[in-house]
Amino acid sequence: MTIGFGSTRRKEDARFIRGQGHYVDDVQLPGMLHGAVLRSPVAHARIVSIDTAAALQHPKVHAVITGADLGEQAWMPTMSADVQAVLATDKVRFQGQEVAFVVADDGYSARDALALIDVEYDPLPAVVDVRLALEPDAPVIRDDQPGRIDNHIFDWEAGDAAATAAIFARDDVVVIEQEMQFPRSHPAPMETCGAVADFDRVSEKLTVWCTTQAPHAHRTLYSLVSGLPEHRIRVISPDVGGGFGNKVPVYPGYICAIAAARMLGRPVKWMEDRSENLMSTGFARDFVMRGRMAATPEGKLLAVAVDVIADHGAFNATAQPSRYPAGFFSVFTGSYDVAAAHCAVTGVYTNKAPGGVAYACSFRIAEAVYLVERCVDCMAGELGLDPVELRLANLIRPDQFPYESKTGWVYDSGNYEAALLKALEIADYAGLRAEQAEKRSRGELMGIGLSFFTEAVGAGPRKHMDMFGLGMNDGAAIRISPSGTAQLSISVQTQGQGHETTFAQIVSAELGIATDDVDVIHGDTDTTPYGLGTYGSRSTPVSGAAAALAARKVRDRARIVAAAMLEVAAEDLEWTTGRWAVKGDPSQGASIAEIAVASRGPIELPLGIEAGLDAEAVYDPPNLTFPFGAYICVVDVDPGTAHVKVRRFIAVDDCGVRINPMIVEGQIHGGLTDGVGMALMEMIAFDEDGNCLGASLMDYLIPTAVEVPDWETGFTVTPSPHHPIGAKGIGESATVGSPPAIVNAICDALGVRHIDMPCTPSRVWDAMRSKGRPAQ
Ligand code: MCN
Numbered sequence: 001m002t003i004g005f006g007s008t009r010r011k012e013d014a015r016f017i018r019g020q021g022h023y024v025d026d027v028q029l030p031g032m033l034h035g036a037v038l039r040s041p042v043a044h045a046r047i048v049s050i051d052t053a054a055a056l057q058h059p060k061v062h063a064v065i066t067g068a069d070l071g072e073q074a075w076m077p078t079m080s081a082d083v084q085a086v087l088a089t090d091k092v093r094f095q096g097q098e099v100a101f102v103v104a105d106d107g108y109s110a111r112d113a114l115a116l117i118d119v120e121y122d123p124l125p126a127v128v129d130v131r132l133a134l135e136p137d138a139p140v141i142r143d144d145q146p147g148r149i150d151n152h153i154f155d156w157e158a159g160d161a162a163a164t165a166a167i168f169a170r171d172d173v174v175v176i177e178q179e180m181q182f183p184r185s186h187p188a189p190m191e192t193c194g195a196v197a198d199f200d201r202v203s204e205k206l207t208v209w210c211t212t213q214a215p216h217a218h219r220t221l222y223s224l225v226s227g228l229p230e231h232r233i234r235v236i237s238p239d240v241g242g243g244f245g246n247k248v249p250v251y252p253g254y255i256c257a258i259a260a261a262r263m264l265g266r267p268v269k270w271m272e273d274r275s276e277n278l279m280s281t282g283f284a285r286d287f288v289m290r291g292r293m294a295a296t297p298e299g300k301l302l303a304v305a306v307d308v309i310a311d312h313g314a315f316n317a318t319a320q321p322s323r324y325p326a327g328f329f330s331v332f333t334g335s336y337d338v339a340a341a342h343c344a345v346t347g348v349y350t351n352k353a354p355g356g357v358a359y360a361c362s363f364r365i366a367e368a369v370y371l372v373e374r375c376v377d378c379m380a381g382e383l384g385l386d387p388v389e390l391r392l393a394n395l396i397r398p399d400q401f402p403y404e405s406k407t408g409w410v411y412d413s414g415n416y417e418a419a420l421l422k423a424l425e426i427a428d429y430a431g432l433r434a435e436q437a438e439k440r441s442r443g444e445l446m447g448i449g450l451s452f453f454t455e456a457v458g459a460g461p462r463k464h465m466d467m468f469g470l471g472m473n474d475g476a477a478i479r480i481s482p483s484g485t486a487q488l489s490i491s492v493q494t495q496g497q498g499h500e501t502t503f504a505q506i507v508s509a510e511l512g513i514a515t516d517d518v519d520v521i522h523g524d525t526d527t528t529p530y531g532l533g534t535y536g537s538r539s540t541p542v543s544g545a546a547a548a549l550a551a552r553k554v555r556d557r558a559r560i561v562a563a564a565m566l567e568v569a570a571e572d573l574e575w576t577t578g579r580w581a582v583k584g585d586p587s588q589g590a591s592i593a594e595i596a597v598a599s600r601g602p603i604e605l606p607l608g609i610e611a612g613l614d615a616e617a618v619y620d621p622p623n624l625t626f627p628f629g630a631y632i633c634v635v636d637v638d639p640g641t642a643h644v645k646v647r648r649f650i651a652v653d654d655c656g657v658r659i660n661p662m663i664v665e666g667q668i669h670g671g672l673t674d675g676v677g678m679a680l681m682e683m684i685a686f687d688e689d690g691n692c693l694g695a696s697l698m699d700y701l702i703p704t705a706v707e708v709p710d711w712e713t714g715f716t717v718t719p720s721p722h723h724p725i726g727a728k729g730i731g732e733s734a735t736v737g738s739p740p741a742i743v744n745a746i747c748d749a750l751g752v753r754h755i756d757m758p759c760t761p762s763r764v765w766d767a768m769r770s771k772g773r774p775a776q
């Protein structure tokens with residue numbers, strides 16, 4: 001029996017390792033039909049006509065739905081104040097865009113019938129380069145918006161432009177400037193996206209099983225699109241095979257399944273295949289950045305400035321809940337105490353699938369951390385300082401917390417130097433530098449790269465967040481059975497993070513109930529309290545806090561009942577794990593199980609006290625939590641093939657109090673692997689006609705166990721002062737922190753100032769040649 005925090009095994013693994021998980025594609029309903037989406041083969045074209053007659057003749061086809069059939073529902077609102085075509089009516093705006101939806105007896109027939117639909121396209125020039133999209137003669141992509149004459153979406157800035165410019169203008173500062181790109185990448189979860197929609201014409205209730213990280217948020221959107229009231233919509237998110245941000249947005253296929261189920265009066269399943277997932281959903285990053293940094297010649301960092309052009313694709317469907325169009329990018333001052341900072345971000349439409357979706361990034365923090373950590377290394381090179389030295393001299397000091405950044409974020413707590421020193425110690429930094437010097441003398445290319453990052457997770461406080469005009473609070477409800485076991489229902493949705501274990505541990509720690517005696521209910525809007533779901537590593541910071549607070553309410557109620565049982569005043573009782581006992585006489589007490597049964601039993605409860613111990617809480621976070629970490633990467637570059645091998649990777653993370661250190665470590669391992677992918681191989685590329693070149697896992701490379709080293713992890717613990725259990729989120733830290741460490745290491749190995757991700761062999765080869773290598 002285990003109680004409370006610690007590395008207990010994951011409860012959910014019992015079903016997963018037996019192959020007993022239950023995913024959307026496992027849902028089978030009587031009379032269920034299957035849908036398939038017809039997608040545009042071209043990136044930009046006017047739709048002249050759609051002829052569905054032949055497809056309708058197919059003996060197994062029940063319906064072929066086009067945008068015209070959807071009427072007002074042909075467009076749906078996005079989470080970023082834009083609209084997105086569910087099925088294209090006027091034009092197609094990216095390759096892979098949804099054009100028609102076929103419903104048939106089985107999935108194979110539905111897909112076969114797609115080929116029978118005849119769409120006449122009138123091709124238009126496509127633009128996939130953000131800079132070209134901003135040119136005055138660029139084709140206007142969103143001419144559905146009245147009066148639009150260009151592809152510009154927004155201009156947004158943060159920080160103090162004048163104060164920053166004043167520092168850059170000083171003649172006693174050293175300035176570096178570096179252009180860099182964070183390429184378009186894809187979360188590529190194991191399970192693709194899909195939905196099963198079932199509409200009961202009698203009760204007028206719609207049930208949607210779908211791959212979502214945020215069931216309640218999806219319910220709101222389905223209500224907005226379908227016109228059905230929210231209480232008549234039930235969203236169920238069963239087991240989810242990885243989300244990584246891919247399953248935050250609402251995709252057209254879900255809406256098509258819902259529309260078809262309502263039209264036909266039968267359940268409809270739609271599951272996309274791998275290419276559809278890679279071509280049309282969940283794109284992240286795609287930032288072109290120009291960073292500048294100013295420092296004194298001695299190495300005091302003074303200012304950071306950055307201009308960004310952000311490629312949002314054809315529809316601004318950025319799934320992030322902040323009030324800022326560039327999400328949390330304004331944390332780009334990172335972990336350093338600078339005097340001034342400024343960023344300017346321009347959002348642009350291109351003929352690509354909607355981008356700007358989250359991918360283990362905490363909403364643009366991956367981009368921000370990459371920017372600042374690359375700039376710090378460029379500055380170290382410029383000043384001739386060791387990157388460690390420059391960082392140590394500028395990290396925010398422990399006594400400066402809570403620290404208000406120059407762009408208005410209040411970092412809750414931190415002890416940065418301790419984390420960096422620990423990483424240096426694990427790595428044996430001095431030893432690594434000595435090894436590198438020795439290898440260099442033999443012409444070998446070894447590189448050592450650092451990054452220090454601050455994350456901002458736990459969306460979120462009203463000051464920064466809002467989704468559909470709603471705040472970002474989350475509820476938790478605990479039901480205590482008469483025998484003292486518990487069910488906790490939560491608003492967030494696990495996709496592999498282990499919530500069924502860690503949330504049980506939170507309740508267990510608060511109430512002294514064994515973790516096995518706490519079951520976690522989630523992923524069903526009919527049975528869980530309202531909340532905004534899992535992304536931005538917010539489950540622990542927000543929903544975890546709600547769970548702890550609900551458990552504390554249970555404890556408070558138990559105290560009153562125990563007082564009645566023991567015939568003492570409640571104030572005379574004290575709590576020791578799992579038990580209320582009389583102060584000074586621990587033998588006089590009652591366990592939660594004893595109190596639970598008594599609370600529904602024959603004892604006389606004080607006036608106004610209801611039977612049972614059930615309790616609910618809603619947590620409205622006063623601030624985000626700011627986990628941090630120090631990463632060191634060691635690479636070897638093969639001078640003959642330009643292949644980069646990540647030989648060692650040391651990650652010291654601090655996410656405050658850890659509920660389950662083993663799960664936390666697993667999150668770090670996964671995130672670091674993501675980082676290797678982004679730094680070395682992942683990029684969704686397009687040709688100049690807008691054809692997507694990353695539509696299969698043969699073309700879009702993702703890392704496997706072969707490409708990654710044995711991770712070396714370490715931890716420091718700096719609790720969050722405002723979180724009930726002192727925990728900060730961890731789910732995205734390593735994805736955010738690792739890419740710059742790897743690129744810094746590659747630059748260090750090659751002796752070049754910058755190389756863009758992904759650092760593929762051909763790019764590394766070019767960089768080597770720029771330095772006169774390899775010897776011709
Ligand atoms: N945890 C802990 N102690 C802490 C912090 C977290 O024990 N101090 C545990 C949590 O209880 C939870 C896990 O670590 O079981 C991750 O918690 P948290 O940081 O709160 O993140 P979320 O649960 O909100 O997960 C979201 C985050 C995001 S946004 C992406 S993207 C991502 C990530 O999680 N997607 C993932 N990790 C993933 N891991 C898996 N396996 N699959 C995904 O899709």
Ligand code: CUM
Binds near residue numbers: 213359362537
């Ligand atoms: Cu930034 S991806 Mo996660 O927030 O689902």
